[in-house]
Amino acid sequence: MPTSKKVPTSTLSRSVITGAAVTKIGLKHAGYKVRKAFSAKNANDTNAQTKNTEQSQQQHEEQIGELVFTVLSQLRGTAIKLSQLLSMETDILPETIRNKLKSACHEVPPINRALVRKQMVQELGNTPKQLFKEFDSEAFSAASIGQVHQALSFNNEKLAVKVQYPGIGATIDSDLKMLEKLFWLLAKTTKNMPKKQVFTLVLAEIKNRLSEEINYKNEARNLNWFGQEMKLNGIVIPKVNQQLSTTRILSMEMLNGQHLDKWLDNKPNQLQRNALGQKLFDFFWYSALTLKKIHADPHPGNFLVLGDEQLGVLDFGCVRSLSDDFVDSFTAMMPKIVDSYIFNKNKKALFTSYQALKFIDHSVDFNTFESKIFPDLQYYGQWLGQAYVSKTFDFTTKTPCPGKPDNVSGDAVKFLSGMYSEQPCFDRAHLGLMNLLTQIGANIVTDYSKFITAK
Structure with a gap:
């Protein structure tokens, strides 16, 4: 695994990295437009022209995705968290770019051992050699705001030690401003991107979540809480070593297994896919409806398939509590989505139900809803409702999450009056679940009502 010798923490150094990427993207897109115009001018066969245009667009998006991933990997922090988020959003980025950004989930160049040692001394008051019986100075996993090392405590506990990148908290605001410019330019390179305000909303939510994630004491509390409250069989949550954990160092039980992508590469049979998919589904809905607190970062890098085929759940830095009112309103709406x-x-x-969830103001009448709002929402509503028509669903048949079709008016957005504060986070987690189950190709029981707690 290549090692980054220095993490760019100053606004200037990070601006230089982003500026270079913006320039490269701009030049590459300009070259693509010239080639496209030249090809169209000299094409005689319309069908061949269409095919060549599609292939050229896909190749162009792959090259842009490579450039974006390169700069995000260098910046880390907010940048990688955005990359992880967008890799799950099927209506935000084209598939060719999303596929490249997925590697940001758990394949990021780590910082070197000198910086790791420095962070250990600052946080725990001693070097890794003095703190641990064994400590592997080379990280086995590098993620958005920290990297993970294997270690052995003096009590012979096998540990995964997460070390936060130095200076990560100081980069959040500057990164958000730079990345907004970067992705606005990216939007100009392909017709398959949403409007600028979508990115603005996404970045605002990332800022709120990152303020919690950069404090590892918060993640330790979440790990302990879920470890105590999670009663489902087959779900494993790492235990925290409190003595070796601080705000920027988190030592926890080492779970040995494979990330979902690697597990799928081994061609598991359908029964194995079904069993794993059921665990993922049950974990999400049990958390949402029984515990009323969700793990809000469901990308493949945060799940491990353990040797006994149990499901290991990692990274509890991003957790969202759900109010009783939200849970009640959302679960009441789900059968109506299927019906309608x-x-x-x-x-x-x-x-x-939409009014109860604060989507639509009470001043909007039903006729307006039926004629102007419902038509715009029906594509996504049909996609969402597919899995809940009956008590079982085969995700090998699930269609991709739809973006905005060309023939919708966009009127629905004009009537959006607000929502519960937890709605965006819940929606993204739910969408992430649907994408994971589709990727696995699981045939499972989707009767979430068994997790609704009686009052």
Whole structure:
């Protein structure tokens, strides 16, 4: 694994990295437009022209994705967290770019041993050699705001020690401003990108979550809480070593297994896929409806398939509590989504649920909902409702999450009056779950109602 000798922490150094990437993207896109215009001018066969254009666009997006990933890997922190987020958002980025950004989930160049040693001394008051019986100075995993090392405590506990990148908290605000410019330029390179305000909303939420994630004491509390409260069989949550953990160092039980991508490379059979998919589904809905607190970062790098096929869950820095009102309103809405979008009935009940969830103001009447809002939402509503039509669903048949179709008016956005504060985080986690189950190709029981707690 290549090692980064120095983490860029100053605004100037990070601006230089981003500026260089912006220039390269701009030049590459300009060259692509020239080639596209030349090809169109000299093409005689319309079908061949269309095919060549599609291939050229895909190749261009792959090259842009490579450039974006390179700069995000250098910046780390907020940048990588954004990369992870966008890799899961099927309606945000084209598939060719998302596939490249997925590698940001758990394949980031680590910092060198000198910086690790310095961080250990500052946080725990001693060097790794004095703190641990054994400590592997080479990280086995590098993620958005920290990297993980294997270690053995003096009590012979096998540990995964997460070390936060130095200066990470100081880069959040500057990164958000630079990355907004970077992705706005990216939007100009392909027709498959949303409007600028979408990125603005995404970046604002990342800022809120990162303020929690950079404090490893918060993650330690989350690990302990979920470890005590999680009663599902087959779910394993690492135990925290409190004596070897601080705000920027987190030592926890080492879980040995494979990330989902690696596990899938080994071609598991359908029964294995079903069993793992059921664990993922049950973990999400048990957390949401019984515990009313969700692990809000469901990308492949945060799940391990253990040797006994149990599911190891990692990275509890991003956790979201759900209010009783939100949970009640959302679960009441789900059957109405199926009725309205799948079977085209009971639209008034769905309208009432949208008002309860604060999507639509009470000043909006049903006729407006039916004529201007419902048509824009039906594509996503049908996609969401697919998995919940019956008590089982085969995710090998699930269609990709739709972006905005060309024939919708966009009127629905005009009537959006607000939402519960936990809605964006819940939606992203739910979407991440759907994408993971589709990637696995699981055929599972999707009756989430068994996790609703009686009052």
